[in-house]
Amino acid sequence: MSTTADPLSALASLPGVPESVESVRKSVDRVYGHRVMRRRSAEITAEAALRGARGSAALSGADWALEEVRRRSDFSGDAESRVVGGALRLTAEAGQLLSIWRQSPLRVLARLHLVAAGVQEDTVGRPRLAGEPVDEPVVELPVPTADEVAGRLEGLSELIIAGSSAPALVTAAVVHGELLALRPFGSYNGLVARAAQRLVLVGSGLDPKAICPAEAGHGELGRAAYVAALDGYASGTPEGMAAWIAHCGKAVELGARESTAVCEALQRGAA
Numbered sequence: 001m002s003t004t005a006d007p008l009s010a011l012a013s014l015p016g017v018p019e020s021v022e023s024v025r026k027s028v029d030r031v032y033g034h035r036v037m038r039r040r041s042a043e044i045t046a047e048a049a050l051r052g053a054r055g056s057a058a059l060s061g062a063d064w065a066l067e068e069v070r071r072r073s074d075f076s077g078d079a080e081s082r083v084v085g086g087a088l089r090l091t092a093e094a095g096q097l098l099s100i101w102r103q104s105p106l107r108v109l110a111r112l113h114l115v116a117a118g119v120q121e122d123t124v125g126r127p128r129l130a131g132e133p134v135d136e137p138v139v140e141l142p143v144p145t146a147d148e149v150a151g152r153l154e155g156l157s158e159l160i161i162a163g164s165s166a167p168a169l170v171t172a173a174v175v176h177g178e179l180l181a182l183r184p185f186g187s188y189n190g191l192v193a194r195a196a197q198r199l200v201l202v203g204s205g206l207d208p209k210a211i212c213p214a215e216a217g218h219g220e221l222g223r224a225a226y227v228a229a230l231d232g233y234a235s236g237t238p239e240g241m242a243a244w245i246a247h248c249g250k251a252v253e254l255g256a257r258e259s260t261a262v263c264e265a266l267q268r269g270a271a
Contacts, residue, residue: 006162006164006165006166007159008159008164008165008166008170008171008174009164009165009166011166011170011174011241011242011245012165012166012167012170014238014241014242014245015238015239015242016242016243016246017170017242017245017246020169020245020246020249020250021167021169021170021249023249023253024169024206024249024252024253024256025206027212027252027253027256027257028206028207028212028252028256030256030260031211031212031256031259031260031263032209032211034260034263035267036263036264036266036267037209037211037263040266041209041211043262043266044209044211044259044262044263044266045209045210045211047259047262048210048211048212048213048216048255048258048259048262049091049092049210049213050066050069050070050088050091051066051213051215051216051255051258052087052091052198052213052214052215052216052255053069053084053087053088053090053091053215054066054069054084054087054216054219055213055215055216055217055218055219055220056087056090056190056191056194056195056215056218056219057069057080057083057084057086057087057191058219058223059138059190059194059215059218059219059223059226060083060087060138060188060190060191061079061080061083061137061138062079062080062081062083062084062087063219064080064084069084069088072084075088082118083188083191085118086115086116086117086118086188086191087116087191087215089115089116089118090112090115090116090191090192090195091195091198093111093112093115093195094112094195094198094199094202094210095202095210097111097112097199098199098202098203101160101199101200101203102160102161102163102203103161105156105157105160105161106153106154106157108196108199109153109179109184109192109196110125110126111125112191112192112195112196113125113126113185113187113188113192116187116188116191116192116195117187117188123186124185124186126185127146127149127150127153127184127185128146128149128184128185128186129146130145130146130147131146132146132186133186134183134185134186134187134189135186135187136183136187136189136190138190138223138226138227139180139181139183139189139190139227139230140227141181141230141231141234143183144181144182144183148182149182149183149184152178152182153182153184156174156175156178156179159174160175167206168200168201168204168205168206169201169206169245169248169249169252170245171200171204172197172200172201172204172214172248173197173233173244173245173247173248173249175193175196175197175200176193176194176196176197176248177193177230177233177234177244177248178233179192179193179196180193180230180233181230181233181234194214194215194218197214197215197248198210198213198214198215201214201252207252211256211259212252212255212256212259213255213258213259214248214251214252214255215251215255216251216254216255216258217250217251217252217253217254217255217257217258218248218251220251220254221247221250221251221254225247226247229243229244229247229248230244232244232247
């Protein structure tokens with residue numbers, strides 16, 4: 001990362017990024033301006049949480065139909081069930097952590113991992129130690145060492161605490177990409193990274209009611225595109241970083257489109 005006082009601001013001027021930021025803003029404004037939002041925003045938020053959890057779980061290997069996620073009540077069985085359960089718990093928990101995020105992001109990340117895992121074990125809720133394995137089949141990048149993870153997590157924490165003039169999309173994309181590339185925990189890193197992105201988008205004021213589920217958009221764009229865009233982030237090149245930010249922007253736009261469709265359905269009395 002740059003050594004300037006606000007390294008994220010430089011990313012905001014990369015080719016194509018201002019256009020992505022503007023397109024996201026218009027998409028978010030459009031759904032917030034929908035007439036249904038004035039009367040039934042709580043319903044839209046609840047549905048967005050469900051669809052976001054389904055999309056995040058799909059990227060982590062549990063690609064369930066939305067109605068199956070809606071119908072289930074027990075998520076303690078097989079590995080896919082536990083992934084879906086973890087994603088649902090994270091969407092419910094994220095809003096409770098907003099006030100802590102800007103002061104103690106590492107504490108929040110530890111809590112997110114604990115919630116995702118849903119179990120009390122000595123490897124849960126803390127970054128992995130040297131020699132501990134990582135279970136994250138979606139990401140094929142080389143796994144950073146525990147020492148590198150510790151250093152880069154500290155750097156990310158400092159960036160979040162210091163704040164940035166960069167648009168929310170840029171900050172959210174960097175938080176998301178850095179956590180995915182690092183895979184700081186032994187499991188559920190994808191779920192945690194996407195929940196952290198949600199925290200930034202909501203806490204920044206871009207999507208304060210959490211009605212534009214980027215996780216749903218990421219799921220719609222698909223795993224292959226997700227992995228390819230992440231490779232760009234990990235490369236550290238301007239082109240790669242810009243492509244990752246644009247990919248995250250498209251995911252937010254697709255999430256906004258999902259909620260717009262929900263608004264339209266409610267307006268017609270079809271949902």
